[in-house]
Amino acid sequence: MQVRVTITLKAGVLDPQGKAIEGALRGLGFAGIDGARQGKIVDLALAETDPARARAAVAEMCEKLLANTVIENYDIDVLG
Amino acid sequence: MRSAVVLFPGSNRDHDMVKALYDVTGFRPTVVWHQDATLPDVDLIVLPGGFSYGDYLRCGAIAARSPAMLDVARKAKAGVRVLGVCNGFQILTEAGLLPGALMRNAHLRFVCKEVKLEVTNDDTDFTRAYRKGQVIRCPVAHHDGNYFADPETLARLEGDGRVAFRYAEGTNPNGSINDIAGILNEAGNVLGMMPHPENLIEALHGGLDGRGLFESVVRTIAA
Numbered sequence A: 001m002q003v004r005v006t007i008t009l010k011a012g013v014l015d016p017q018g019k020a021i022e023g024a025l026r027g028l029g030f031a032g033i034d035g036a037r038q039g040k041i042v043d044l045a046l047a048e049t050d051p052a053r054a055r056a057a058v059a060e061m062c063e064k065l066l067a068n069t070v071i072e073n074y075d076i077d078v079l080g
Numbered sequence B: 001m002r003s004a005v006v007l008f009p010g011s012n013r014d015h016d017m018v019k020a021l022y023d024v025t026g027f028r029p030t031v032v033w034h035q036d037a038t039l040p041d042v043d044l045i046v047l048p049g050g051f052s053y054g055d056y057l058r059c060g061a062i063a064a065r066s067p068a069m070l071d072v073a074r075k076a077k078a079g080v081r082v083l084g085v086c087n088g089f090q091i092l093t094e095a096g097l098l099p100g101a102l103m104r105n106a107h108l109r110f111v112c113k114e115v116k117l118e119v120t121n122d123d124t125d126f127t128r129a130y131r132k133g134q135v136i137r138c139p140v141a142h143h144d145g146n147y148f149a150d151p152e153t154l155a156r157l158e159g160d161g162r163v164a165f166r167y168a169e170g171t172n173p174n175g176s177i178n179d180i181a182g183i184l185n186e187a188g189n190v191l192g193m194m195p196h197p198e199n200l201i202e203a204l205h206g207g208l209d210g211r212g213l214f215e216s217v218v219r220t221i222a223a
Helices: A016-027 A051-066 B014-025 B067-077 B087-094 B151-159 B211-222
Strands: A002-009 A040-045 A072-078 B003-007 B030-033 B044-047 B081-085 B101-103 B111-119 B135-142 B146-148 B163-167 B180-184 B190-193
Touching: A002 A051, A040 A051, A051 A072, B003 B014, B003 B067, B014 B044, B014 B211, B044 B067, B044 B087, B067 B081, B081 B087, B081 B211, B087 B101, B087 B190, B111 B180, B146 B180, B163 B190
Parallel strands: B003 B030, B003 B044, B044 B081, B081 B190
Antiparallel strands: A002 A040, A002 A072, B101 B146, B111 B135, B111 B163, B163 B180, B180 B190
C-alpha cells in the first residue's frame, strides 16, 4: 500500500527557505505571488493492505519521527 | 568528574569535546557509539556538535531516535547532567528532552564566527562559575540554530530562568527568538546550546571563556 505524507511548516512559523523561493520567483519576473512555503513529501510503501490501519500506522510514524510537531503539520494520503 | 561523549555518524566536534573535558576535569571521557543501548554511569553526558546522519529529515531527528539516546533520556530523568552543543542541542530538542525547535538560520546562511554570549542565569549547574550578566566570547558554527518555541513555552522558559545564555545585544547570528543561545530543561540538569564553549578552553584557542561551563559542572558534581 502506497502512502504519501506531506509535511508543512505550521502557520506563523517563519520559513526562510520559502521566502527565498518567493524572492527568486519574483526575480524571474513571475508576478502576483503572495507567498511561498516549503515542505517535504515522504512516500511510504507499506505491507499493510487495510487503508484505515495504514493511516493509523503512518500517523504514529509522523508523531514519532517524520514530523516535528513543534513546528510542522502533516497530512496523510493513502494512495492505494 | 566522569563523563561520556556520545558519537553519532556525522559527529565532528567530538574530539574537541573530549579534549575540553579532559583538560578541565583531568579525566578522559568515555566515547559511546550511538548504537550502544547502555551508557556507562557518569556525572555528565555530552552530545557533541556535527551533522549526525547528514542532517537528513531534520537536524538531529534521526540521532534523537538512536538506542543511546533512549538511555540518555532515562539517565536525564534520573538526574544525570546532559549537555548538548550545536547538533547536540538539536538532538536534545528532537528527543523531547528540551522544548522548542532549531530552525534554519533566518538569513539562510551557514554562520561560522565568534559571538558574544550573555550569561542570563548564573544559578545553574552549567553556569555557576560565571556571573549573571557576564558577557563571554564563544564561537558558533551552524546552519540551523534559529531557536523557536511557541509563546507559552517561551514565557515558561523566561519566567523560570531557564534561558542560560543569550546572544549579547547585536550579535544574534541566526534569528533566534529572544536572542536565545542556550536553554535548560525544567529540572535544570539538561542544557542545550548552539555556541561551542569547548573551543575556548586553552590559550592556543585565543581565550579561556568556555572553561567556566565545564568548571561549573565540576563544581556542581563536587558539591
